[in-house]
Amino acid sequence: MTTTKTPVAVITGASSGIGAATSRALHERGYHVVLLARRTGRIDALAAELGDRATAISADVTDRTSLVSAAERVNSELGGADVLVNNAGVMLLGPFSSEQRDDYRQMIEVNLLGAITAAEVFLDQLKSSGNADIVNISSVAGRTARSGNGVYAATKWGINGWSEALRQELLPSVRVTLIEPGVVATELPTHITHADTNTAVNELYSHAQVSAGDIAEVIAFVITRPRHLAINEILLRPAGQA
Numbered sequence: 580m581t582t583t584k585t586p587v588a589v590i591t592g593a594s595s596g597i598g599a600a601t602s603r604a605l606h607e608r609g610y611h612v613v614l615l616a617r618r619t620g621r622i623d624a625l626a627a628e629l630g631d632r633a634t635a636i637s638a639d640v641t642d643r644t645s646l647v648s649a650a651e652r653v654n655s656e657l658g659g660a661d662v663l664v665n666n667a668g669v670m671l672l673g674p675f676s677s678e679q680r681d682d683y684r685q686m687i688e689v690n691l692l693g694a695i696t697a698a699e700v701f702l703d704q705l706k707s708s709g710n711a712d713i714v715n716i717s718s719v720a721g722r723t724a725r726s727g728n729g730v731y732a733a734t735k736w737g738i739n740g741w742s743e744a745l746r747q748e749l750l751p752s753v754r755v756t757l758i759e760p761g762v763v764a765t766e767l768p769t770h771i772t773h774a775d776t777n778t779a780v781n782e783l784y785s786h787a788q789v790s791a792g793d794i795a796e797v798i799a800f801v802i803t804r805p806r807h808l809a810i811n812e813i814l815l816r817p818a819g820q821a
């Protein structure tokens with residue numbers, strides 16, 4: 580008798596927002612979900628809520644060593660990853676200024692280098708799966724830059740360029756999909772350090788109509804398409820967003 584391996588989905592930034600919702604949506608569809616984030620209490624609680632087929636592993640995407648040990652556990656305990664959702668991100672908006680320089684470094688290290696590092700660390704597992712997906716969470720800010728979001732937009736434009744090259748390199752055994760949401764109701768803007776920008780963006784987000792669950796459904800749809808179909812890119816905004 581042959582046994583089929585339960586597909587394994589690794590989600591970075593699974594402790595809140597789009598990552599937590601995606602973990603729920605993929606778990607519902609039969610995946611074993613591996614929840615990565617720094618806030619261990621939150622991912623432990625989500626894994627406990629999901630029950631079977633959920634593993635929480637503390638990992639910081641800016642710390643390659645923590646990603647390598649997460650990947651070793653995924654390989655030894657679950658037989659390797661079939662899906663990687665590169666979702667971890669920070670959006671530290673504000674006028675361009677030296678005072679925000681730590682924010683710039685953090686956004687580049689988490690949003691861009693963090694995604695690149697997670698992909699390179701899990702790459703061998705994804706290639707050996709033969710039926711794998713990498714889903715990179717970009718943003719409308721990866722397509723249109725605005726005053727006050729320059730470095731955030733730079734990280735998302737970077738994700739877009741890298742994703743397209745990766746897509747061509749890894750096809751057909753690893754499909755690469757770029758998801759570019761507009762405003763989604765999550766805690767993302769609460770971390771903005773520039774006081775006036777924090778107030779203005781949180782006011783905008785208090786009217787957000789798209790939920791993290793809406794985006795999670797799109798991600799689940801993308802990776803459950805038949806293998807002969809690759810959805811390369813999805814740009815999605817709230818219906819009322821210009």
Ligand SMILES: NC(=O)c1ccc[n+]([C@@H]2O[C@H](COP(=O)([O-])OP(=O)(O)OC[C@H]3O[C@@H](n4cnc5c(N)ncnc54)[C@H](OP(=O)(O)O)[C@@H]3O)[C@@H](O)[C@H]2O)c1
Pocket residue numbers: 591592593594595596597598615616617618619638639640641666667668669670689690716717718719759760761762763764765766767768791
């Ligand atoms: N909400 C929106 O309007 C929107 C729109 C377009 C794109 N996005 C993108 O969607 C993604 C998810 O954001 P969200 O809206 O769901 O916000 P969120 O609720 O703030 O989630 C961000 C996640 O990233 C994780 N994270 C941050 N720094 C990390 C690090 N160094 N290592 C590991 N994980 C880290 C956080 O976990 P820990 O703090 O526990 O580590 C958290 O789980 C981001 O890439 C964001 O740019 C969001």
